[in-house]
Amino acid sequence: MARTHVPVLAGELIELTDPARGETAVDCTFGAGGHARLIADRIGPGGTLVCIDRDPAARERFEEMAAEVSCETRFMRMEYSEALGLLGEEGFEADLVYLDLGISSMQVDARERGFSYSYDAPLDMRMDPERELDARAIVNGWDQRRLAQVFRRYGEDPNARIIAREIVRRREATPFETTGQLVDAVEAALPAAIRRRFGGGHPAKRIFQALRIAVNEELEALDRALPAAWAVLRQGGRLAAISFHSLEDRRVKRFLAERARGCICPPDMPVCGCGRTPEAELLTRRAVAPSPGEVADNPRSRSAHLRAARRIEAGQA
Ligand SMILES: C[S@@+](CC[C@H](N)C(=O)[O-])C[C@H]1O[C@@H](n2cnc3c(N)ncnc32)[C@H](O)[C@@H]1O
Structure with missing residues (x-):
């Protein structure tokens, strides 16, 4: 429940x-x-x-x-x-x-809304589901520089650039549809050594926060x-x-x-x-x-x- x-x-x-x-x-x-x-x-x-x-x-x-x-x-x-x-x-x-x-x-617990990196769900993150912009549109549509900027500014993620690069590389083959795909991309972008160095919980945490802030302006x-x-x-x-x-x-x-x-x-x-x-x-x-x-x-x-x-x-x- x-x-x-x-x-x-x-x-x-x-x-x-x-x-x-x-x-x-x-x-x-x-x-x-x-x-x-x-x-x-x-x-x-x-x-x-x-x-x-x-x-x-x-x-x-x-x-x-x-x-x-x-x-x-x-x-x-x-x-x-x-x-x-x-x-x-x-x-x-x-x-x-x-x-x-x-x-x-x-909102975090409503899995289907895609706010959490803990559940596999559609990449959505809109507080108001009637708005057009969702996380899927950002992850698949924004260029690498803009993605890195969002991750750095709103997630204060020191790995913003390499995560943005991995997302862009992957989406050329298969567009992102789910939170699970995004978590995989973040994990793949960060070798274990880097993850240990920066610490701070789950490596996708800052990326999800950044996207949520951008989606909902x-x-x-x-x-x-x-x-x-x-x-x-x-x-x-x-x-x-x-x-x-x-x-x-x-x-x-x-x-x-x-x-x-x-x-x-x-x-x-x-x-x-x-x-x-x-x-x-x-x-x-x-x-x-x-x-x-x-x-x-x-x-x-x-x-x-x-x-x-x-x-x-x-x-x-
Ligand atoms: C942290 S919760 C508030 C919890 C509330 N104070 C309580 O005690 O239950 C934030 C709420 O604000 C809403 N919200 C966030 N930004 C908003 C905005 N710009 N306009 C209207 N509602 C917003 C979210 O949808 C969410 O339901």
């Missing part, structure tokens, strides 16, 4: 963002609704919780949750930056917006979502994000730091020319990491980082 998803850094998210009775919250990454339920209990009757997920499978879990909680609920089955843009156009104002990035345990979505989330926050509203790798965490950190700093003039400018003033108070100076107990109970939480900030009136540092 498929695992359900255990929400990561849930207590820390609640403690930092402190949702109150009657508040309005947006969960950008509903998944199995683990965080959403906790937030719903805090905002209670009179509160409103908007839940977003691009995966159609999340809708059923949302319906179950909505029937059990006392706040108003709404589900938006779309890409979160798009949903936040729509909420902004509606004039929606939130006290809390949060994102729990990446994929859920249910995860970093582009995050870059669009952060300003869209900020735009729907009212004064005093909180924005929080849980990241699972440095590419995400860096973006969140920079975004929040820029709002907390205000001025974006180069440090050598004698006087400020941009006129921007601080509009955020950081709730986390450093990213919050899971406790050793949480990591022991839920190894998936190991790489999690939580950052949060409160929106303040511009000019009130």
